[in-house]
Amino acid sequence: ASLPSMVLPFLLLIFPLFLKKHTVVSVSKVCLVIGIIGCIIKQFAGANIGLILLGNIVSGFGTLPLSAFMVILLTDIMDYNEWKNNKRVEGIYSSMGSFGAKIGTGFASALSGILLQISGFVSDGNAVQSDSALGMIRAEFGIIPAIFLALIFIALLFFDVEKKMPQVREELQERKEQQAQLQ
Numbered sequence: 001a002s003l004p005s006m007v008l009p010f011l012l013l014i015f016p017l018f019l020k021k022h023t024v025v026s027v028s029k030v031c032l033v034i035g036i037i038g039c040i041i042k043q044f045a046g047a048n049i050g051l052i053l054l055g056n057i058v059s060g061f062g063t064l065p066l067s068a069f070m071v072i073l074l075t076d077i078m079d080y081n082e083w084k085n086n087k088r089v090e091g092i093y094s095s096m097g098s099f100g101a102k103i104g105t106g107f108a109s110a111l112s113g114i115l116l117q118i119s120g121f122v123s124d125g126n127a128v129q130s131d132s133a134l135g136m137i138r139a140e141f142g143i144i145p146a147i148f149l150a151l152i153f154i155a156l157l158f159f160d161v162e163k164k165m166p167q168v169r170e171e172l173q174e175r176k177e178q179q180a181q182l183q
Contacts, residue, residue, distance in 0.1 A: 011061060012068055024069045024076075025162050032153045035062020036146045043142025055142070063149065070097065073159075080161045083168040112140055 018027050038059025045051035074097055082088040119136035121129060129137070 009064070011064060015065060015068065023162050024065075024072050025156050025159055028065050028069055029153055029156055031062045031065045032149050032156070033062070035059045035149045036153075038062050039142050039146035039149065041142075043138060043146070045142075046138075059145070066152070073162075076161050076165055079168055079172060080164065083172055115140060115144075 015027065035058075038055050038057070038061070040055075041051055041058060042055030045055055074093055078088065078090055078093050081093075115136055116133065119130075119132045121133040121136065
């Protein structure tokens, strides 16, 4: 079911075209909505392999920019912090991103295990799963990721740093030129 997603990284090649006319955040929001649609398709696909494949491709396309654009957004945040506080702390932001990813992975794994346990999932490979366990597997594959993508979308609604970046970059450049003249 994941095999068609192998073409998704090649789609990253078209994102620079979108970024010429739109902001990283606006492209991310559109992609998140696409990802949510893909998750919903997977939620209701049942045993229909075609719909599962379609849902995987659509949700994969929708979530693809998250990792690609994180570096751009992180760089903007570093520039903004330097502009606001006169200190460039790249190491802290880079390590926070890595730390957050590790915490997120651990949280997702723990949540998945807890939800499967609550649903009555039996880990024996020969066991027949209950309806509640099958429903939870579908939810972990579909609606739960859609909820987290929606939360990311909501967070991006409040991310206004990108709008300030032209002014931030201009003022940072002026500061660097002033410092160069003093030296």
